[in-house]
Amino acid sequence: MADTLIRGGLVVDGTGEPPEVRDVAIRDRRLVPADEVGTAPDVVDASGLVVAPGFVDLHTHYDAQLSWDPAASPSPLHGVTTVLGGNCGFTLAPAGPAHAPYLMRMMARVEGMPLDALEAGLSWDWTSFGEWVSRLDGRIGVNAGFLVGHSAVRRAVLGDGCHEPATPAQVEAMAAVVSEACADGALGFSTSTAPTHNDADGEPVPSRAATDDELVALAAAVRDHPGTTLEAILAGCLNGFTDDERDLLARLSAAAGRPLNWNVLGVSALNPAGHESQLAVADHAADRGGRVVALTLPHSMRLRLSFDSGFVLDGLPGWREVLSLPRAERLVALRDPDVRRRLAAGASSEEAGVLRGLADWARYEIVEGFTAGTRALEGRTIGDVAREQGLDDPFDALLDTVIADGLRTGLRPFRTEESEAEWQLRARVWRDPRAVVGGSDAGAHLDMMCGAIYSTALLAHGVRDFGVVTLAEAVRLLTDVPASLYGLRGRGRIADGYAADLVLFDPDTVGYGPERTRTDLPGGAWRLYAEATGIERVLVNGTPVVEGGEFTGSLTGTLLRSGRDTATVTP
Numbered sequence: 278m279a280d281t282l283i284r285g286g287l288v289v290d291g292t293g294e295p296p297e298v299r300d301v302a303i304r305d306r307r308l309v310p311a312d313e314v315g316t317a318p319d320v321v322d323a324s325g326l327v328v329a330p331g332f333v334d335l336h337t338h339y340d341a342q343l344s345w346d347p348a349a350s351p352s353p354l355h356g357v358t359t360v361l362g363g364n365c366g367f368t369l370a371p372a373g374p375a376h377a378p379y380l381m382r383m384m385a386r387v388e389g390m391p392l393d394a395l396e397a398g399l400s401w402d403w404t405s406f407g408e409w410v411s412r413l414d415g416r417i418g419v420n421a422g423f424l425v426g427h428s429a430v431r432r433a434v435l436g437d438g439c440h441e442p443a444t445p446a447q448v449e450a451m452a453a454v455v456s457e458a459c460a461d462g463a464l465g466f467s468t469s470t471a472p473t474h475n476d477a478d479g480e481p482v483p484s485r486a487a488t489d490d491e492l493v494a495l496a497a498a499v500r501d502h503p504g505t506t507l508e509a510i511l512a513g514c515l516n517g518f519t520d521d522e523r524d525l526l527a528r529l530s531a532a533a534g535r536p537l538n539w540n541v542l543g544v545s546a547l548n549p550a551g552h553e554s555q556l557a558v559a560d561h562a563a564d565r566g567g568r569v570v571a572l573t574l575p576h577s578m579r580l581r582l583s584f585d586s587g588f589v590l591d592g593l594p595g596w597r598e599v600l601s602l603p604r605a606e607r608l609v610a611l612r613d614p615d616v617r618r619r620l621a622a623g624a625s626s627e628e629a630g631v632l633r634g635l636a637d638w639a640r641y642e643i644v645e646g647f648t649a650g651t652r653a654l655e656g657r658t659i660g661d662v663a664r665e666q667g668l669d670d671p672f673d674a675l676l677d678t679v680i681a682d683g684l685r686t687g688l689r690p691f692r693t694e695e696s697e698a699e700w701q702l703r704a705r706v707w708r709d710p711r712a713v714v715g716g717s718d719a720g721a722h723l724d725m726m727c728g729a730i731y732s733t734a735l736l737a738h739g740v741r742d743f744g745v746v747t748l749a750e751a752v753r754l755l756t757d758v759p760a761s762l763y764g765l766r767g768r769g770r771i772a773d774g775y776a777a778d779l780v781l782f783d784p785d786t787v788g789y790g791p792e793r794t795r796t797d798l799p800g801g802a803w804r805l806y807a808e809a810t811g812i813e814r815v816l817v818n819g820t821p822v823v824e825g826g827e828f829t830g831s832l833t834g835t836l837l838r839s840g841r842d843t844a845t846v847t848p
Contacts, residue, residue: 279304279314280819286323286781291330291756291770293749301328303777306818306833310773323781326813327748330756330771331358331778332732335713335763336508336540336572338362338388338721340369340423345398345799348418348828352719352729354809355789356780358817359420359760359768359837360719364508364540366469366484368426369399370409371454372433377401380429382477389588389722393800407461414836418822420768420778422837424508425458427468427495431483439483448491452498459502462838464763465535466499467508468492471515479597489525497532504764504843507537514539516631517554523561530567534847536762537562541716542571544706546698552706559711568848570762571712575703575735575754577695579726581644581792581805582635584611584684586724592632595623604684611676621672635690638671639663643678645687645794651678659688687794687805697743704745707754713762714754723804730789733809737788748784764844765837776835777819780812787811 279302289296300311301323337360339349349360362368367388372380381399385392403409406425413421431439434451443451455466470492474482487495499505507529513522530537544552555571562569582590584607587600599610599620610616623629624636639660646652654662663674679686706712714735717728732755740751760769767775788810795806808826815823820833837843 279309279311279317281319281321281777282311282314282317283321283323283328283779283781286326286328288771289327289329289749289752290772291753293753293757296327296749301771301779303816303819306777307767308771308773308775308777321781321814325783326781327784328771329356329752329780329782330769330775331780331815331817332356332755333359333759333765333769334717334719334732335361335538335715335759336364337717337719338364338367338390339421339719340367341384341390341395341399342720343413343417343421344400347416347832347834348822348830349421349720350828351727351806351808352717353419353815353817353823353828354812354826355729355731355733356755356782356809356812356815357419357729357732358778358780358815359765361422361424361464361763362720363424363426363463364467365474365510366427366467366482368423368429368467369401370403370406370429371425371458372429373404374401376432376436379476380432383428383482386477387474387482389586389724390720391723391798391800391802391804394798394802396800398799405461406458406463410462410836416832417834417836418828418832419817419834420776420837421834422464422839422842424465424467424506425455425463427466427484427487428482430454430495431486435483440480440486442486442488443491448494451491452494455495455498456502459499459505459839462836462841464504464837464839464843465506465508466495466533468495469510470512471510472512473592474510489528492525493528493532496529500532500534502839503845504839504841505533506535506763506846507533508540509537510540514541515543517551518558523558526558526569527562527565527567530562530569530848531565536568536570536846536848538570538572538713538762540572542573542706542712544573544703546696546702549702556706556709556711563848566848572716573703573706573712573714574716575707575714575731575739577699579689579792581725582688582690583686583724584679588722588724589632590635593620593624593635594626594628595619607684608680611680617672617676637691638675640691641675642689642691643686644689644792647682647685647794651682651686654678685794695738697745700739700743700745704739707746708750713759715759723798725805727792727805727807730807730809733787733789733812736782736784741784741787762846764846766842766844777816779814779816781814783811783813785811
């Protein structure tokens with residue numbers, strides 16, 4: 278007898294094989310042959326629904342959120358049953374309580390996690406990676422595994438000197454910390470040298486002080502630990518790799534004897550040669566004994582800005598001083614014509630670099646308002662508002678709008694129209710073995726986006742709206758491909774003996790709702806949140822964690838530990 282029998286669903290098993298209508302049975306948290314079990318006390322009618330493996334999200338930042346939200350909301354609403362955190366070199370461990378203030382401020386700055394929420398929601402009673410990760414064991418609603426992050430390692434070993442070059446002895450000590458973390462279950466090592474990653478004081482995050490030799494030494498520290506991997510973000514991930522960066526990625530993977538997942542690959546029909554050149558770094562690595570795989574989003578990134586958080590906008594020259602003011606003082610400053618002129622000049626200056634594109638104020642779309650007046654403007658551009666109000670300068674219209682809204686107005690810098698050509702191009706990248714779909718950043722950048730929609734976006738647009746991939750292909754991209762890259766044992770497919778991680782959804786209605794603000798974080802902080810449509814039931818290890826679009830409260834997730842829950846994947 279089975280525990281649960283799911284009857285009559287269209288089973289898409291994650292392998293890419295054609296779907297078929299059949300039953301799926303669960304016993305003791307695992308999938309068993311349905312034709313051998315007879316019946317079950319729990320019978321689910323899946324007629325008209327797709328039954329697929331639970332989706333695997335390789336790139337999240339749920340490290341902090343799981344402490345106060347074991348469900349990892351909203352990801353399971355979108356069919357995700359396994360999340361991997363500790364990316365980009367940003368983790369809570371192994372640094373102990375003495376380093377908590379610095380690391381929380383850093384995480385707030387680079388990953389958009391409200392500082393109030395971090396301070397209210399984290400106990401910080403650990404001194405090692407093993408102590409931290411063990412606190413989650415048996416207390417989570419999703420399967421979750423974590424890399425150990427370079428910046429936290431540097432802070433733990435070098436303390437206040439974490440922004441300085443390390444001595445050979447310090448590098449050796451850091452490598453020992455990485456090795457200890459992997460022995461305690463870390464899935465591998467992550468790092469960042471991206472120039473956009475600065476701490477709360479505007480200084481480069483600690484990992485950016487590392488030499489190439491330090492990076493290689495820490496990558497090599499995972500080699501002796503089974504089931505480990507690497508993740509990295511370099512300057513060239515966004516701007517185009519230099520020859521030195523190509524060599525570095527190859528060296529890191531070869532030193533570890535593991536694949537390296539880099540993020541994030543943008544795909545645009547306006548510049549197809551750009552992503553082709555980026556993908557070629559994989560060929561360079563392969564020739565040198567490594568394997569590097571690009572992380573790519575299935576949909577265009579829909580960033581949202583706010584004068585409340587100020588994130589991204591505070592990177593414009595002269596803006597940080599104003600946006601870091603207390604709210605009341607900030608409101609006064611933004612009303613001042615002289616301040617407005619200085620801000621506008623800074624945004625359009627050569628010094629703004631790649632952020633100069635943010636200065637096209639007329640194109641900003643109002644996506645969420647918080648007073649009757651601004652709610653009436655949702656879906657309108659600032660250019661429209663300026664013309665209707667008889668204002669010559671759209672920047673004045675923008676600031677007048679956000680001031681009237683107490684700074685909370687949700688703004689999208691420009692509208693993006695999704696074309697079939699864009700989706701066709703993305704689909705070609707998804708099929709490329711040098712890329713993997715993911716990049717949700719779920720749990721981070723909470724003031725800018727809700728990346729958890731990536732899975733339902735792929736199914737809604739890639740499969741149903743534009744038909745650039747089949748249903749079987751899409752499910753494989755969301756399940757078996759990422760699971761295989763990270764060597765997840767018994768996950769990513771519907772197969773006998775595999776974990777009963779399943780999602781049941783309606784292919785005609787699956788999708789995502791609008792991003793809206795929720796004030797549900799510790800300390801009364803807010804975040805952007807998007808619900809799903811068409812996701813009827815999500816099971817983690819055989820137990821429903823989502824039913825009818827609502828969380829059940831079940832905490833049946835597995836804390837994924839390297840070696841035990843992951844197999845070694847080599848280049």
